[in-house]
Amino acid sequence: MHWSEQEAARYRAKGYWRGETFGGMLRELARTYAARPALISPDARWTFEDLDERADRLAAGLHADGVRAGDRVVVQLPNVPEFHQVCFALFRLGAWPVFALPAHRSAEISYFCEFTEAAAYVCPDDAHRSYAPGTPAYVLGDLPDAEPTDLPGPGPGDVAFLQLSGGSTGLPKLIPRTHDDYLYSFRASAGICALRPDSVYLCALPAAHNFPMSSPGVFGALSAGAASVLAPDPSPGTCFPLIERERVTIAALVPPLALVWLDAAANTRHDLSSLEVLQVGGAKFGSEAAKRVGPELGCRLQQVFGMAEGLVNYTRLDDDEELVVTTQGRPISPDDEIRILGDDGRESDEGHLLTRGPYTIKGYWRADEHNRTAFTEDGFYRTGDLVRRTPTGHLVVEGRAKDQINRGGEKIAGEEVENHLLAHPAVHDAAVVAVPDPYLGERACAYLICRGERPARAELRAFLRERGIAAFKIPDRYEFVDAFPQTAVGKVSKRHLRERT
Numbered sequence: 265m266h267w268s269e270q271e272a273a274r275y276r277a278k279g280y281w282r283g284e285t286f287g288g289m290l291r292e293l294a295r296t297y298a299a300r301p302a303l304i305s306p307d308a309r310w311t312f313e314d315l316d317e318r319a320d321r322l323a324a325g326l327h328a329d330g331v332r333a334g335d336r337v338v339v340q341l342p343n344v345p346e347f348h349q350v351c352f353a354l355f356r357l358g359a360w361p362v363f364a365l366p367a368h369r370s371a372e373i374s375y376f377c378e379f380t381e382a383a384a385y386v387c388p389d390d391a392h393r394s395y396a397p398g399t400p401a402y403v404l405g406d407l408p409d410a411e412p413t414d415l416p417g418p419g420p421g422d423v424a425f426l427q428l429s430g431g432s433t434g435l436p437k438l439i440p441r442t443h444d445d446y447l448y449s450f451r452a453s454a455g456i457c458a459l460r461p462d463s464v465y466l467c468a469l470p471a472a473h474n475f476p477m478s479s480p481g482v483f484g485a486l487s488a489g490a491a492s493v494l495a496p497d498p499s500p501g502t503c504f505p506l507i508e509r510e511r512v513t514i515a516a517l518v519p520p521l522a523l524v525w526l527d528a529a530a531n532t533r534h535d536l537s538s539l540e541v542l543q544v545g546g547a548k549f550g551s552e553a554a555k556r557v558g559p560e561l562g563c564r565l566q567q568v569f570g571m572a573e574g575l576v577n578y579t580r581l582d583d584d585e586e587l588v589v590t591t592q593g594r595p596i597s598p599d600d601e602i603r604i605l606g607d608d609g610r611e612s613d614e615g616h617l618l619t620r621g622p623y624t625i626k627g628y629w630r631a632d633e634h635n636r637t638a639f640t641e642d643g644f645y646r647t648g649d650l651v652r653r654t655p656t657g658h659l660v661v662e663g664r665a666k667d668q669i670n671r672g673g674e675k676i677a678g679e680e681v682e683n684h685l686l687a688h689p690a691v692h693d694a695a696v697v698a699v700p701d702p703y704l705g706e707r708a709c710a711y712l713i714c715r716g717e718r719p720a721r722a723e724l725r726a727f728l729r730e731r732g733i734a735a736f737k738i739p740d741r742y743e744f745v746d747a748f749p750q751t752a753v754g755k756v757s758k759r760h761l762r763e764r765t
């Protein structure tokens with residue numbers, strides 16, 4: 265579950281792990297950058313001092329309510345400055361945010377609350393309370409507030425939060441990230457992206473996602489003394505005016521949104537000339553679209569291939585155009601160990617990507633059985649991604665060997681949706697697989713074997729909605745079949761199903 269003493273000693277000696285916590289970092293930033301802007305939204309503007317003070321007051325309020333170090337708190341908030349206030353308040357208490365996405369509904373939220381035995385749930389409005397029956401809820405706008413007191417904080421090696429895995433299993437796995445490892449990953453990312461105090465980062469994707477949180481994301485921007493603009497949604501209609509007004513220098517998008525931005529930029533009246541870097545990641549960005557970014561948006565493209573479990577790759581700002589357009593970058597750290605295994609299990613330059621390093625986890629939280637297969641005995645994480653390594657050490661994502669659909673950057677675990685479909689009385693068996701899509705890259709298709717009469721597609725969708733799962737997990741297509749193709753060992757062959765479409 266942990267880095268070995270030897271690894272930890274090396275990461276400290278090399279200066280990756282600096283023995284700092286989130287709480288300490290913010291205190292330091294508030295001293296250095298004081299009245300400079302930290303978080304900007306369409307109707308709020310918080311300085312570093314504001315964030316520091318508000319985090320303290322909220323921490324004191326939560327503490328007075330009984331929230332303690334090690335407690336889990338499910339956090340589901342939109343892109344508002346309070347999101348980061350809640351994060352830092354919990355970090356200071358040593359309580360762990362469990363990051364849910366705004367799209368999650370009752371099935372996901374109730375699971376997170378039960379599985380983590382959450383002490384509280386922080387949600388956007390009253391309507392969300394019902395998602396977590398039995399867990400005390402705090403609603404945005406009604407957060408507790410008290411005079412700051414001296415609270416004993418967590419240590420740098422302690423878990424800071426639980427991040428959500430994209431997932432390939434029936435129930436989502438939770439990723440424990442420590443102060444030391446996460447601070448390293450976003451500080452190093454801020455360096456790679458050349459963030460300075462006068463940089464302005466646009467957080468257009470949901471702030472809880474690992475990409476806009478840490479690659480370099482809002483935390484990386486804060487660590488560099490830079491401001492972050494929190495966009496309520498990622499559309500050009502919302503973001504272009506914000507880019508113009510706040511002179512945004514760097515933004516992060518998933519590929520389908522990058523396409524929307526490219527098309528919208530062609531006839532916008534907004535001035536986007538402040539934009540220096542557009543980061544695109546979360547799913548494969550095709551080279552044809554990648555080529556358009558420079559000429560059409562007038563900024564540099566940076567491809568980002570990362571995962572909430574740790575490893576993040578970036579094309580560098582001074583990489584050749586060819587590398588930027590055709591690869592998904594190279595690792596943050598010289599100590600990110602990359603192992604690529606062919607199907608025969610031998611090391612190769614093409615095949616299954618495994619990794620270990622100073623900010624890649626050694627195990628999911630409370631998932632011993634799954635961890636035995638998701639990690640090797642010598643502590644490498646099996647990413648489930650198929651990659652090719654170029655002579656320059658850049659990685660090209662060629663495919664995936666895990667049971668997951670990447671719907672334009674939103675991850676869907678096949679098995680999770682199958683389990684919901686199997687609860688329908690007319691569904692005898694279900695297999696959910698990815699089908700290619702020109703806009704989203706992939707969409708989800710459910711293959712179903714039914715008993716009796718086939719349910720209408722609209723009924724299946726309504727059934728899944730009622731089960732309370734996030735809308736993006738509801739399959740786009742339904743195909744009815746009499747049998748599933750089988751592998752040599754008699755399992756459903758999802759590869760053959762994918763090839764049918």
Ligand code: J2J
Pocket residue numbers: 428429430474475478479544545546547548549567568569570571572573576592647649661664670675
């Ligand atoms: C192809 N597949 C990609 C890319 C992620 C930065 C950026 C992204 C994430 C993220 C992140 C890809 N091309 N450029 O956490 O910090 C797929 C891979 C990977 C999975 C991880 C970050 N970028 N992927 O997307 O945990 O399959 O993290 O294993 O959501 O997304 O998903 P997630």
